[in-house]
Amino acid sequence: MTSPPIRIAILGTHSTGKTTLLKRMEMELRGHGLSVARTGRLGKRAVAASLPKMQHHTAQSTEWIIAQGILDETTAAARGADVVLIDRAALDAIAYFHAAMAFRGETPPRLERERLLALASTQLPKYDLLFATVLDESMPVDTGHNYDTGFRRLVDQHAHRLLADDVIPHQRVTSDHDSQDHAVEVVVRHCLKQEYV
Template sequence: MTTTSTKLIRIGVMGTHSTGKSLLMRRIEMELRGLDIPVQRTGQLGRRAALVPLPKMQHHTVESTRWVLATGMADEIAAAAREDDAPVRVVLADRACWDALAYFRAALEWRGASVPRTDHETLHQLAAAHAPYDLLFATVLDPGIPVQPKHDYDARYRVLVDHHTHMLLREDSIPHLRVTAADDSQTAAIERALQLCGTEALV
């Protein structure tokens, strides 16, 4: 019996809210579908956490962060399984697992709170146990771009998430590509994803 080898490509994005994460993933998804490359996109963890219900944003706790981490990882695994007979499969993680840690750390600083070191270590170990992304994007906050009025975001917390996102990536030396709101940065990110997926499709 012969089996067809498949290549799974995992692309993630992280960054503070309303910095274009979902839009970037949707654009990459559309481009990949146009090339007939099977792709699945995960997301909406925040909305689902609110339905559980669990604290979110600046109210994140150890438990809510653990839920986001575990659920996001499960979503990525399930998404990969949906295209298991394709030579190349792409999973786009709208909120890579490291994102939950940045939001949690920012929430603690926003509240002036602390948790035992063992809780930090357990959450970090959970994120680190997830297979590394083939490509990871980190959006960069531009405070000059206004947020839509429908989003009742705490401005200080939004800045803290951006700070902890990039600090976490530096601390753990996690390979990533910074993506700003500039058109050329967005285009470069999309082209990098297409190049990665297109190259693998030819192998």
């Protein structure tokens, strides 16, 4: 493909199957002969950079995650893959930031909120498809993680509120197998259609 790569992004609260879903998409796309680049691990890299995460997010850690995510997306696109799968769309960091503020009972300054949202929003026009996972609290989570269920719920609420408030085109993906299968089918159909345009 000589055109810019197709960018497919996902967001949602932790342990809702984002990475697993992207792996399925990657396998299907590679099976159809498309080259795929995938971004991810922003949370772990933020911790390695001594930045707070989860309910401890700050404006600084949020900005780092957005900026690093943009760099990762740009680098992956520059390497010439047909498709770039983005594990945690830039808007995801805003949902985590808003949830962390709400969790701690804090209100960030309006200009800071608007600046971070503007930074994250620069990526939205680049996404060909955007998926948002939906929290299903009945699904088991990795017991190796010490998740605060209230914070996890707040992230889910803020992520979906951000998408709804700005009427951002996206597809919701639940924990239901049919919903996940449909998301994979949508991606494969879209990418194959674009390949032969």
